Every structure is written in C-alpha cells, then in structure tokens.
Amino acid sequence: MRIAMLSPIAWSTPPKKYGPWESVVSLLTEGLVKRGIDVTLFATADSHTSAKLHAVCPRPYEEDQSILVKACECLHISDVFERANEFDIIHNHFDYLPLTYSALVNTPVVTTVHGISSKKILPVYKKYNNKTFYVSISDAYRCHELDYIATVRHGIDIEGLHFNDRPQDYLLFLSRLHKDKGVKEAIEVAKKTGRKLRIAGFIADQAYFEKEVQPHIDNEQIIYEGHVDPERKKELLSNAYALLHMINYEEPFGLGVVEAMASGTPVIAMNLGSMPELISDGETGFLVNSIDEAADAVQKVASISRKKCRENVEKRFSVDRMVDDYIKVYETILKTCKREAERPWGHYEVLMQRPGYKVKTITVLPQGEISLQLHAHRNEHWYIVSGEGLVTKNGIQIRVLAGDSVDLSVNEEHRIKNIGNDNLIFIEVAQGDYLGEDDIVRLEDKYGRV
Numbered sequence: 117m118r119i120a121m122l123s124p125i126a127w128s129t130p131p132k133k134y135g136p137w138e139s140v141v142s143l144l145t146e147g148l149v150k151r152g153i154d155v156t157l158f159a160t161a162d163s164h165t166s167a168k169l170h171a172v173c174p175r176p177y178e179e180d181q182s183i184l185v186k187a188c189e190c191l192h193i194s195d196v197f198e199r200a201n202e203f204d205i206i207h208n209h210f211d212y213l214p215l216t217y218s219a220l221v222n223t224p225v226v227t228t229v230h231g232i233s234s235k236k237i238l239p240v241y242k243k244y245n246n247k248t249f250y251v252s253i254s255d256a257y258r259c260h261e262l263d264y265i266a267t268v269r270h271g272i273d274i275e276g277l278h279f280n281d282r283p284q285d286y287l288l289f290l291s292r293l294h295k296d297k298g299v300k301e302a303i304e305v306a307k308k309t310g311r312k313l314r315i316a317g318f319i320a321d322q323a324y325f326e327k328e329v330q331p332h333i334d335n336e337q338i339i340y341e342g343h344v345d346p347e348r349k350k351e352l353l354s355n356a357y358a359l360l361h362m363i364n365y366e367e368p369f370g371l372g373v374v375e376a377m378a379s380g381t382p383v384i385a386m387n388l389g390s391m392p393e394l395i396s397d398g399e400t401g402f403l404v405n406s407i408d409e410a411a412d413a414v415q416k417v418a419s420i421s422r423k424k425c426r427e428n429v430e431k432r433f434s435v436d437r438m439v440d441d442y443i444k445v446y447e448t449i450l451k452t453c454k455r456e457a458e459r460p461w462g463h464y465e466v467l468m469q470r471p472g473y474k475v476k477t478i479t480v481l482p483q484g485e486i487s488l489q490l491h492a493h494r495n496e497h498w499y500i501v502s503g504e505g506l507v508t509k510n511g512i513q514i515r516v517l518a519g520d521s522v523d524l525s526v527n528e529e530h531r532i533k534n535i536g537n538d539n540l541i542f543i544e545v546a547q548g549d550y551l552g553e554d555d556i557v558r559l560e561d562k563y564g565r566v
C-alpha cells in the first residue's frame with residue numbers, strides 16, 4: 117500500500133512544542149512505516165520521519181514570519197495531487213483546501229477532519245462529500261451534513277510519557293491560552309479550592325491573556341510556566357494532582373486530556389464535545405458542568421486510581437490502535453474503489469478525470485457483454501484498440517475491430533459484446549455535466565443486474 121500523508125505546514129511534523137495535528141500525523145506515519153507500509157510524508161523540510169519526506173516549505177510558517185503562507189500552501193498541496201498516480205491513497209490532514217483538488221484525481225482521498233474552525237468552511241466540506249472519505253476524530257465531532265467512513269480517535273505516545281503515582285499538590289492547565297480552553301475558569305477553581313495552579317501553553321489571544329489571566333499571576337498560587345518544551349510538559353503532567361480542562365466549546369478531541377491520564381493524572385473537564393468519550397466519569401476523572409462542580413470534584417480526586425488512568429489510556433488511546441483503525445479505513449476504501457472497477461464482463465480503469473470529461477480503458481473478457489443501457493448525462497466515444505466486438509446501437513448491430521470507433525449520444529441505447537477469443541479493449545472518452553458511475557439506466561443484462 118502506498119500512502120501520501122499530507123501534513124499541515126504551520127508546524128513541523130512532529131512539532132517541536134505545540135502542533136496537535138502535526139503530532140498525530142507523525143505518530144500515524146511512523147506507526148504505518150513500522151507495519152511495512154510505504155508512506156511519503158508531505159510536511160515542512162525540518163520535519164523528522166522514517167517515511168520518505170517531501171517538502172517545499174523550508175520551515176513552519178508559524179515560526180518564520182518571512183514565509184508567504186498562501187504561496188507555500190499552494191506548492192505544498194499541488195505537489196501531492198500532481199503525484200497522485202504514484203499513490204493508492206492520499207491521506208489529507210490539511211483541513212479543507214486539498215478537498216478542492218480531490219475531484220481532479222483518481223486516487224482516493226481520505227480526510228481526517230481535525231477541526232472545522234468556522235461554519236463558513238462547511239460548504240467546501242459539503243461540496244466534496246462524495247469525492248473524499250471523511251474520518252471524524254470523535255463521535256461528538258460529526259457534522260450531520262457530512263458522511264463519514266469511520267471515527268478514529270487519536271492515539272498518543274504513551275511510552276514517551278512518565279507515569280507517576282505520587283503527584284505533587286498543584287492543579288495544571290495545559291493548552292493554548294484562549295477563552296475556548298477555559299484558563300479563566302481554571303484560575304477560579306484553583307482559588308475556590310485554595311490550590312496552586314500551574315498554567316502552561318502559548319498565548320493564543322493576547323487581549324484575553326492580559327485581561328483574564330495576567331492579573332491573577334502571582335507566581336505563588338497562580339504560576340505561568342510559559343510555552344513549555346516537551347520535557348517540561350512531561351514533568352508537569354506527571355507531577356500534577358489533577359488537570360483542569362474547563363473548556364467553553366465543543367472540543368473535537370483533547371490530546372492534553374489523554375496525555376494527562378497516561379501520566380496518571382486525573383482530569384476534571386467540562387462535560388462538552390468529546391470529553392465523555394475520553395474521560396470515564398468517576399474512574400479517570402470527572403465531567404462537570406460548572407466551576408462549583410469542578411471545585412467539588414477537586415476534593416474527590418484522591419478517590420481516583422492513577423494506575424487505572426494509565427491503563428485506560430493504554431487500552432483505548434495507543435498509537436497501535438490508531439494505526440490499526442486507519443489501516444482498516446484504507447483497506448475499506450481500496451475495496452470499495454476496486455469493486456466499482458470490477459464488473460462481471462471484465463473491468464475498467466479510469467485514466468483521467470477532469471471537470472466535464474473522463475477517460476477510461478475498458479476490458480471486456482471473451483464472451484463478456486456489457487448491459488444494454490443508456491446514460492442521461494453523458495456522451496461516449498469508444499476507440500477500439502484490440503479484440504473483436506459487436507456493438508448494438510439503437511437496435512442496429514455493428515462489428516468492430518482495432519482502429520474502429522463508435523459515438524454514443526445521451527439517451528442512446530447501446531451495448532458491446534466481445535465476440536473474439538482475446539480480450540476486447542477500448543478507450544472511452546465520456547463527456548457531460550455528470551460523470552458518476554451511477555448514471556446508467558440498464559435495460560437488459562446477461563448478469564441479472566437490471
């Protein structure tokens with residue numbers, strides 16, 4: 117299986133500090149390579165991978181203001197799609213822009229929907245609903261207007277996190293510093309319970325930080341650790357008494373939540389979005405609906421077994437499980453696409469598809485015969501390249517050999533039968549406003565498909 121893995125270029129893959137999408141792409145890529153799958157990773161040039169790396173963007177654009185984001189994105193995405201024929205599947209983690217290329221290639225595209233940041237983006241996802249296979253990262257994060265092939269929850273590098281059964285007494289906030297993530301609320305919980313709160317993460321909204329967070333930082337009870345590196349993050353996670361995740365939005369998934377539990381740290385989270393899919397209430401943390409409930413939950417943290425938190429993550433959020441799930445998705449997609457191309461009379465291969473036209477090579481086995489049919493939206497031109505066939509066109513029969521061609525208009529009844537001893541092969545150019553395989557009205561069929 118040859119997979120093109122399309123990562124974002126906001127951060128490197130894996131990210132040096134922050135970059136949840138890139139982090140998941142990296143774990144998945146490395147996991148697939150370990151299983152012997154041929155992966156080409158499209159990411160920034162400073163990325164690290166055991167797959168083949170293809171890069172046009174030298175550095176993450178979030179780390180280098182001199183990079184023109186749009187230009188880099190164009191080159192990054194077009195490179196994948198221009199090489200589409202080299203891959204069995206293109207796996208898109210780059211949000212919605214690559215969707216707009218998906219109808220131009222024959223290689224199936226699977227898109228992990230990491231986050232739809234605005235309702236205004238939804239029309240793009242809807243337009244390509246039939247052209248790409250969507251994967252949701254939690255059941256909560258499914259949009260009822262889209263179809264999904266599966267839910268695959270993220271896996272994390274559990275071995276890379278330190279499990280600690282004897283924590284210190286501080287509460288932890290670890291995420292982007294933004295209203296959505298509930299830093300203000302975490303501070304309130306800390307103050308209500310009289311506990312120390314360590315805040316770690318980068319400032320995603322300066323105005324919010326200055327108004328709601330900074331005035332409370334006293335470096336005694338409320339401590340700001342800054343944008344921590346992976347080593348400090350591990351320490352903070354494993355030594356924390358509990359993680360406070362007082363989100364104000366329907367979060368699609370919470371990597372930090374799972375990482376905390378893997379370190380043995382219970383999580384107190386607002387009962388929103390994917391949280392009930394990540395936290396077992398009363399077992400690995402608490403799902404709450406208010407600051408008061410969160411403060412009560414802090415008093416109950418001692419009843420949670422830190423060992424059970426780790427075990428739960430090992431069972432449900434390992435990289436191996438995520439890799440297994442994605443391999444299943446890839447296999448299902450390949451089977452679905454193959455089934456379409458295999459017919460009782462032979463098979464076809466789509467050579468090229470562009471808006472308005474589609475080119476196929478069609479092979480009819482000896483004695484094989486396509487159904488007597490018509491199309492409501494497309495004209496077809498057949499050019500016979502080898503074998504011997506009998507075409508029926510509007511009730512008239514014509515014998516065809518290599519070099520002959522046949523033109524079929526919209527709504528014209530037609531069929532072709534292989535009357536030779538070798539495969540009958542022809543090239544078909546279909547032209548019309550709709551080129552889906554379902555535009556076939558079968559009138560008669562030797563294989564009972566009418």
Ligand SMILES: O=P(O)(O)OC[C@H]1O[C@@H](O)[C@@H](O)[C@@H](O)[C@@H]1O
Binds near residue numbers: 464489
């Ligand atoms: O309906 P069956 O017999 O499978 O034939 C399907 C085939 O028919 C031909 O006339 C063309 O339209 C092909 O593009 C199509 O794949």
